[in-house]
Amino acid sequence: LQCAKQGVSSDNATIYVTHFPCLNCTKSIIQAGIKKIYYAKDYHNHKYAIKLLNQAGIEYEKIPFSANKIAEFLTKEC
Template sequence: MTKKRIDWDQYFMVQAGLVASRGTCKRLSVGAVLVRDKRIIGSGYNGAVSGDDHCIDVGCYMRDGHCVRTIHAEMNALLQCAKFGTPTDGAVLYVTDFPCLQCTKSLLQAGIKQINYLRNYHNDEYAMKLIKLKQVKLKQIRLDSNILDEVNLDQYIHPDKH
């Protein structure tokens, strides 16, 4: 029997989901993965500035209905690339939730050529307009219902059984 490999979109979206599991925001766990030439160049999750308190530990720091403690996953991925000198021009984003307007503007300005997202989340009209204006490809990815069977993490959790 030939082992079936998951396709690239599924692979990178599962990675984004895994990255989201590191998030420290109590309101929404989001993960983002930046990819160029089928290689991950950066990743990020919703969380506080390094060294600051985490929302999951002390609660959200709210102003005008928004948590100002949290940096969004997409921004953290872009900032990781900036910190380590990795160009983002022409990269593809895989993100668990549709980016907010501010993240969309930053992604477009950073040269992201495609935004792949898993779930709709307050999809902003102006963000959609900008994505079209910049001719950035937008694609909603649906994870295959059998993705966990194909990934088979059990073989790594219980290696002696396999």
């Protein structure tokens, strides 16, 4: 969500986060123009945040979290 400060557009972007976004993060995500959220864990999924995401047409999907896969990715040489 820091893209705007750097002059990089986040319109139609996808965001990957550890937990379902809180209400304030949801508002920031909407303002940033992000269109898809992948999250690993539920965390106080606020009903109004869900309503706002649906109204804004933002898709959200819970995905499995694997610490081993992340460690494997981080140790790969680019």
